[in-house]
């Protein structure tokens with residue numbers, strides 16, 4: 001994986017990826033829960049929905065609504081193993097390591113922080 005800054009810059013140049021924005025409801029939810037809790041949610045989603053070697057519904061496991069982290073995943077191309085492979089060359093067919101999972105969570109949280117800073 002590239003640096004978080006490079007990844008965010010590249011994502012910003014994608015019309016599709018940069019179309020995702022946090023709305024007022026997302027922002028209120030994040031403020032209410034706090035960033036530490038949101039990070040725990042992100043860790044949970046990444047472990048549950050992305051970490052297995054084989055994912056039967058890959059490409060469909062991340063909803064478009066329901067949680068700001070889902071939106072962040074679409075914005076950062078960490079929504080499925082197909083996108084992780086295409087954008088970050090994360091190999092398919094292998095379980096994600098703890099380090100890979102932390103990098104993905106780091107990118108998700110960086111995107112969320114950037115969005116939160118934009119609104120103030």
Ligand SMILES: [Zn+2]
Nearest residue numbers: 059079080083
């Ligand atoms: Zn995807």
